[in-house]
Amino acid sequence: MPDVMDVLKNLPDAVPTGRSGPDVVAADVARGHRAVTRRRWQRFGVTGAVAVVAAAAVGVGAGQFSPAPSSPARVVAAPAAPRLELVAYQGNQPVGFEVTTVPENWKVISSDTSSFLVAPPGADIAAPKPGEAVSLEGQIAVSLQGLSKFPAESPVKKVDINGADGRLGFPLEEEGKLSDTRWLFFPDNAGHSVQVQVPASVGLSDDQIVSFAKGITVTAQAQSIGG
Amino acid sequence: MGRNSERDREFTEFVSARRDGLVRVAALLVSGDLAKAEDVVQTALTKLYLAWPRVRPETVDAYARRCVVNVATDEHRSLFRRREQVRSQLPETPVADDPWNDNSTVVSLLGTLPASMRAAVVLRYVEGLSIAEAADAMRCSEGNVKSQSARGLQRLRELLPAGHLTNFAKG
Numbered sequence: 522m523p524d525v526m527d528v529l530k531n532l533p534d535a536v537p538t539g540r541s542g543p544d545v546v547a548a549d550v551a552r553g554h555r556a557v558t559r560r561r562w563q564r565f566g567v568t569g570a571v572a573v574v575a576a577a578a579v580g581v582g583a584g585q586f587s588p589a590p591s592s593p594a595r596v597v598a599a600p601a602a603p604r605l606e607l608v609a610y611q612g613n614q615p616v617g618f619e620v621t622t623v624p625e626n627w628k629v630i631s632s633d634t635s636s637f638l639v640a641p642p643g644a645d646i647a648a649p650k651p652g653e654a655v656s657l658e659g660q661i662a663v664s665l666q667g668l669s670k671f672p673a674e675s676p677v678k679k680v681d682i683n684g685a686d687g688r689l690g691f692p693l694e695e696e697g698k699l700s701d702t703r704w705l706f707f708p709d710n711a712g713h714s715v716q717v718q719v720p721a722s723v724g725l726s727d728d729q730i731v732s733f734a735k736g737i738t739v740t741a742q743a744q745s746i747g748g
Numbered sequence: 749m750g751r752n753s754e755r756d757r758e759f760t761e762f763v764s765a766r767r768d769g770l771v772r773v774a775a776l777l778v779s780g781d782l783a784k785a786e787d788v789v790q791t792a793l794t795k796l797y798l799a800w801p802r803v804r805p806e807t808v809d810a811y812a813r814r815c816v817v818n819v820a821t822d823e824h825r826s827l828f829r830r831r832e833q834v835r836s837q838l839p840e841t842p843v844a845d846d847p848w849n850d851n852s853t854v855v856s857l858l859g860t861l862p863a864s865m866r867a868a869v870v871l872r873y874v875e876g877l878s879i880a881e882a883a884d885a886m887r888c889s890e891g892n893v894k895s896q897s898a899r900g901l902q903r904l905r906e907l908l909p910a911g912h913l914t915n916f917a918k919g
Binding site: 524525528530531540546547549552553554556557 | 759763768771776785789796798800854855873874901
């Protein structure tokens, strides 16, 4: 008479296999890629600007912003950086987006279906390790907005992005202290919420950030990272 | 970019070779629901991908198994918390007409065991892991695996209809 253990031993042969094949494995890899991207952005956006802490930054005209209610926070004072000129972008377009203008001599150095980076010549483009905090210092990052949102302390300036309402403000550098990195959120025609992140060290004015954002189009390949 | 390519290549090789086995374990841990098992494995493999640079080649199987057990346990807990939905009509359910059906009784009974007890039974007696390996996958002590698997086995003996074992003997 067999025992329960004998029945259990034979269960593996009886369990039908799941989906398999190169497409399934490729989908697993793609999910891994998205998770790495999501974690990278969460580390930066949520845990607080690892890169921003080290930023040598440009002063942002805080007076241009409408003050946040009862805001004790202050924007980090920063030295001026060389002013850049926006020019028509001639290089390869990022995945999931189209970009028409970039700072002169800058180019798209990496992209996926949820984000892309624009960096000056000579920027380090080494791929980060999973989970590793990524420095976006000196680079412009564009993504479909995940969990990022302005802290209550941030003043928010309303701007026009191709007829849509954009909002320009600051993330926190640490509790009670705003970073000098600027975030611009705006919706595109398809309803995507796009986030542009510009560290002060990049040296773009608010108007230039708005002009840069106006040249961004989210394509059908784009996917929100959701995180 | 080279590191990413290397990781992708290694990860692809691993998943190609091990995915079916992981789905099987997951299916047994989530009461035989293959769709849910697929979800569990996808989540577990994503965790594995994130951790890939830190996982040593000799421990990657154990790490993957641990991810599956953890995710399956979390899945069970979330199901437990999920509120019952009242509907006026019963949902359509597929007719079980595959070889899996013969063992569905055992799988159903496995599903009645508490999650940790079920994991201990599946890892020890279905997957054939050692006590140490099962303890690693469950992130608990070896003593816990021994007691949980023994009690789980005893519970199954009590619950399994006698006719099932007779039929099993007949093949």
